[in-house]
Amino acid sequence: MNPEHSYHFNLLKQTVATTFLQHYSAPNAIEEWKGEDIVTFQEDLFSKVKAKVSEKWFYTYFKNEPEKLPRIDMLNLLSQYVGFNNWHAFKEAHLFSSSTKKKNKKPLYWLTALPIIMLIFYSKSLKNEFHFCFVDEIKNEAITKIPLDIKVLQNGESPLHFKTDSLGCFEFTTKEKTITFVVQSPYHKTDTIVRSIDSNKNQTVKLAPDDYALMLHYYTNGNIKDWTTHKTQLNNLIADNAKIYQLFANNIGVELYTKDKFIRTLTIPTSSLKSIEILDKRLVNGKIVMLKFIVK
Numbered sequence: 001m002n003p004e005h006s007y008h009f010n011l012l013k014q015t016v017a018t019t020f021l022q023h024y025s026a027p028n029a030i031e032e033w034k035g036e037d038i039v040t041f042q043e044d045l046f047s048k049v050k051a052k053v054s055e056k057w058f059y060t061y062f063k064n065e066p067e068k069l070p071r072i073d074m075l076n077l078l079s080q081y082v083g084f085n086n087w088h089a090f091k092e093a094h095l096f097s098s099s100t101k102k103k104n105k106k107p108l109y110w111l112t113a114l115p116i117i118m119l120i121f122y123s124k125s126l127k128n129e130f131h132f133c134f135v136d137e138i139k140n141e142a143i144t145k146i147p148l149d150i151k152v153l154q155n156g157e158s159p160l161h162f163k164t165d166s167l168g169c170f171e172f173t174t175k176e177k178t179i180t181f182v183v184q185s186p187y188h189k190t191d192t193i194v195r196s197i198d199s200n201k202n203q204t205v206k207l208a209p210d211d212y213a214l215m216l217h218y219y220t221n222g223n224i225k226d227w228t229t230h231k232t233q234l235n236n237l238i239a240d241n242a243k244i245y246q247l248f249a250n251n252i253g254v255e256l257y258t259k260d261k262f263i264r265t266l267t268i269p270t271s272s273l274k275s276i277e278i279l280d281k282r283l284v285n286g287k288i289v290m291l292k293f294i295v296k
Helices: 003-021 035-049 055-061 072-081 087-093 107-125 211-221 227-237 259-267
Strands: 128-136 149-154 157-163 169-174 178-185 188-196 203-207 238-247 254-257 276-284 287-295
Touching (some): 035 055, 072 087, 072 169, 128 188, 254 259
Antiparallel strands (some): 128 169, 238 254
16 A cells, blocks of 8 residues: 555544544554444444445454455445545545655655656546446435446547445546546436546536436336336337247246236236336337346
């Protein structure tokens, strides 16, 4: 872990301990917490940010000296626990500077190492960190119930694929000053995002809901009494030659549905109806021509 990461993470650990000790009794040093202290902290963390860390995670990152930072979603949660919006905001509030480094008593060593240090800082200056969080355009709420698919487009190279974290956010570091990526969601319209590092600070991206997917979601999870009307609406929504696939858990196979069979599945009020989840779809001329779903 480089000095800057170590500085910020150790400061975050201290701030977490200070926050916890405002309401609970435990050793001042978080490294000295044991069984009951850790359990109480897990419960307090969950009550504030609706997430927990495992005991193994606690020992790996809080009681020992980790070699690298935890995942960004965990850093975001801990930053929220101590009163910040996310890890980026926490770092912004606690800037790292040369004054935080321990002064070295061997000037000749630093003189010898100076070209290497300059190279490290020059290389670091070439990297730009992009951070995005996605919200529903209509509800104005973070999209956290399902991970979004992110495809980062690169000039002359194959695209890179990512998913959003538990907070509905995504981070990417590159030497380029701009980023282009495609974001996809079963319940939102696919969008291509282009952003410059100069306008990327605390970036929020709003996604427009996909009316067709939301209608299907409503049909499979709503309490619809008029099944005749329901069937007519579905018939108008789906193309006659649509290819509809049911995927099964653990990749044990795929079943192909006709339009009529799929509509019958959605219009018979069985107990499994509410377990249907739409995974993917494609539209042509306002009608669904391809659909993938799973019964959980």
